[in-house]
Amino acid sequence: MESLKLRPAVFYLLLLSAVGGIALAEYGGSGGGKGSLLVTLVFWSCLAQGAVAVVAITDLVRARWVASLKRELLSLYPLQFLVFLLFLLWTPRLSLYPWSAEPGLWLNEPFFVGRNLALLLLSSLLAALFARLSLRGDRRANLLAVLYLLVFVASQSLVAFDWVMTLEYPWYSTLFGAFFCVEAIYAGFALAGVASYLLRRQRCDADPETARKGLRDVGNLLFGFSVLWAGLFFAQYLLLWYGNLPEEVHYILRRTGSTSALALSGLFLAGNFVLPFAVFLSRKGKRLPAVVGGVSLVVLGGLFVERVVYVFPVLSLHAGVLFVENVLIIFVGMAAFYGRKTLLPRGGEGD
Amino acid sequence: MAETLVFLEKEDFLARLRELKKDGYSRRNLALYLPWHLPEVEEILEVSPGPLRYFAFFGGLCGFVGGMGFILYTVLSWPLITGGKPLISIPPFLLVSYILTILFGSLATFVGFLFLARLPSIQGIGGAEEYGNRFVIVIEEGLRPWNP
Numbered sequence: 001m002e003s004l005k006l007r008p009a010v011f012y013l014l015l016l017s018a019v020g021g022i023a024l025a026e027y028g029g030s031g032g033g034k035g036s037l038l039v040t041l042v043f044w045s046c047l048a049q050g051a052v053a054v055v056a057i058t059d060l061v062r063a064r065w066v067a068s069l070k071r072e073l074l075s076l077y078p079l080q081f082l083v084f085l086l087f088l089l090w091t092p093r094l095s096l097y098p099w100s101a102e103p104g105l106w107l108n109e110p111f112f113v114g115r116n117l118a119l120l121l122l123s124s125l126l127a128a129l130f131a132r133l134s135l136r137g138d139r140r141a142n143l144l145a146v147l148y149l150l151v152f153v154a155s156q157s158l159v160a161f162d163w164v165m166t167l168e169y170p171w172y173s174t175l176f177g178a179f180f181c182v183e184a185i186y187a188g189f190a191l192a193g194v195a196s197y198l199l200r201r202q203r204c205d206a207d208p209e210t211a212r213k214g215l216r217d218v219g220n221l222l223f224g225f226s227v228l229w230a231g232l233f234f235a236q237y238l239l240l241w242y243g244n245l246p247e248e249v250h251y252i253l254r255r256t257g258s259t260s261a262l263a264l265s266g267l268f269l270a271g272n273f274v275l276p277f278a279v280f281l282s283r284k285g286k287r288l289p290a291v292v293g294g295v296s297l298v299v300l301g302g303l304f305v306e307r308v309v310y311v312f313p314v315l316s317l318h319a320g321v322l323f324v325e326n327v328l329i330i331f332v333g334m335a336a337f338y339g340r341k342t343l344l345p346r347g348g349e350g351d
Numbered sequence: 352m353a354e355t356l357v358f359l360e361k362e363d364f365l366a367r368l369r370e371l372k373k374d375g376y377s378r379r380n381l382a383l384y385l386p387w388h389l390p391e392v393e394e395i396l397e398v399s400p401g402p403l404r405y406f407a408f409f410g411g412l413c414g415f416v417g418g419m420g421f422i423l424y425t426v427l428s429w430p431l432i433t434g435g436k437p438l439i440s441i442p443p444f445l446l447v448s449y450i451l452t453i454l455f456g457s458l459a460t461f462v463g464f465l466f467l468a469r470l471p472s473i474q475g476i477g478g479a480e481e482y483g484n485r486f487v488i489v490i491e492e493g494l495r496p497w498n499p
Binding site: 234237238241242244283 | 400434436440442443445446
């Protein structure tokens with residue numbers, strides 16, 4: 001399947017149906033697994049915002065490797081609108097947060113919903129506008145890239161601090177926001193790796209030399225980000241470890257206390273750091289589209305498992321609901337990806 | 352006798368180099384003088400990367416193993432129990448090992464570079480000819496090893 005002729009109206013109908021399906025899975029089902037939607041939300045906000053953020057950054061620094069993947073990464077911007085709708089679905093569940101019993105100045109339901117909805121909406125609008133201008137080669141795209149990145153950093157920081165960290169209220173880590181921003185960019189590069197694999201034939205036919213260089217660049221970036229991710233993760237872990245304060249350490253203990261929790265924690269460490277680091281250390285690993293694509297998928301899987309580890313000690317999860325929700329979003333993402341010819345404006349660059 | 356070709360523009364130089372490669376010349380009978388490193392040259396002449404990366408890798412590995420070994424040895428030979436933590440605690444050990452990985456990796460790379468480039472030897476520094484910012488191809492008659 002090379003491309004899909006989708007009219008925007010049909011696509012958005014598909015997107016809304018997926019949201020309806022997710023609402024049905026979350027609220028109409030077994031009643032168990034109140035945290036499934038949060039895992040899905042946090043994971044897809046990371047991917048949808050990260051993919052556009054990667055294009056915004058590479059546009060600003062005039063990176064050439066991204067030229068042949070620009071349309072593909074930007075095609076995922078409608079997922080941000082989907083995340084916005086999913087957050088609306090999440091709002092009835094805010095009573096699950098420990099702070100909802102004693103609301104404060106920052107953590108109270110109206111303000112929590114207001115600021116997050118505003119940022120998600122702003123982020124999706126700016127992403128849509130940036131995608132249009134950037135693909136047309138408009139000179140104002142740079143200004144929008146800067147604006148989008150500012151909103152992206154604020155939005156991902158709030159995802160970290162508001163959606164995830166307050167589950168463990170009053171536990172806190174000041175690195176959490178920056179960590180999520182880096183993870184979102186990491187996810188964007190992993191999506192670029194997956195797209196490189198999906199488009200391998202097309203790109204090799206067009207210009208094998210550029211395709212080879214582009215693949216190597218994506219591999220190098222994934223390698224660099226795996227080290228950066230590990231460094232940030234370790235910095236956060238070490239401070240909690242040597243501080244050894246009961247109110248801080250319980251966060252780690254709950255995530256490593258049982259065999260299954262320890263296995264999950266080991267799994268995302270392997271997927272986000274050990275495997276990409278080991279594979280992309282060699283030059284051969286960065287030459288094969290299948291290897292780059294496969295490792296990118298593992299990185300995305302690692303990021304997903306990490307979100308599960310954040311949520312499951314606090315809220316119950318339901319594997320079936322998680323599966324249905326993510327398959328529906330993957331379906332929408334695929335539709336956006338393969339329908340990019342008709343959904344995105346025609347432009348000079350990246351066609 | 353060697354023939355010297357001098358170019359002012361990078362593109363002309365690369366085009367001529369591609370022609371020479373087609374005519375059967377290779378690294379063995381071409382000497383190049385460049386004002387800065389051009390990755391295209393390595394691609395045209397099909398140069399495989401040199402052994403310098405192994406210096407970096409094994410230097411780093413020695414740094415990591417040495418760092419770990421050194422801390423384990425000192426901790427076990429002079430036990431100081433602080434904060435009720437176990438003597439052998441991996442998280443703080445990783446910090447020192449990691450920093451020594453970088454230090455030894457970079458030192459080994461530097462030593463490897465000096466060794467491979469034969470820099471400290473005055474004879475090994477290269478020709479007395481100074482080409483400034485021009486690109487030069489010297490076509491040798493005989494066979495000579497050429498290291499980019």
